[in-house]
Amino acid sequence: MLVSTREIEVRYAETDQMGVVYHANYLVWMELGRTQILKDLGFNYAEMEKDGVISPVLDVQVSYKKPLLYGQKAIVKTWIDEYDGLRVKYGYEIFNEEEELAVTGMTKHVCVKKDTFRPISVRKKFPDWHEAYEKAKRQTADV
Template sequence: MPREHEFDLPVRYYETDAQGIVHHSNYLRYMELARVELLKSTGYDYAKIEEAGVLLVVAKATVSYKSPARYGDTLRIWIRTERAFGARIDHRYVIKVGERLVAEAETTIASIDREGRVQRIPRELEIDDQ
């Protein structure tokens, strides 16, 4: 699995509030998109992982908002896999507009089966530096 990935995403009008500022809830969607894009960057397909009976669910998410993003901005979204071992994947995110920091975030992803039981992530997704 790749360690990191980044991509650009334009802010769409429907993601903003009445002041034209990205609503805070959209950052969780951006983070999910970043995880999917990270997998796609190496040829992994999230749908195929699910078909194999592995469900990757958010167990924890934290976001620290630094400055507003607005309609018309292009976000630069960076994701890094800090750890992926056992039944857990930890990611870190940085979201910027140009050089301006918009948000920093972290998630912990748990691997479960279709019945909700914890299961090991596929070996090809593992990263363990400890």
């Protein structure tokens, strides 16, 4: 299974009054994870946007297990959990530098035309991207 890894140093501005990472910042880190997996697959989200296609979030799920603190490192692991040619579901695990699980999560996305928000088929519009996702999905199924 292709699992992309992105390391993030927890900045002071990302913490709340209790000194732990503010819960919404994990969503930003998940975005960094998605960007990393696309890069690892050889693609660039900004290029897709230039073609008039965006990928809004349909659903988010986050479970908080252990707080991360200022000065620690967060390790974001991201993979393609499901893909059907139209929608994609990414899975996430975020660890501290001691490899303790801090957060699990998932996001679901669909590709749409930027000007109309009508869904598009990744299979037709971006066949190389589709092929890479199918391959990653098969790798996931083999695990």
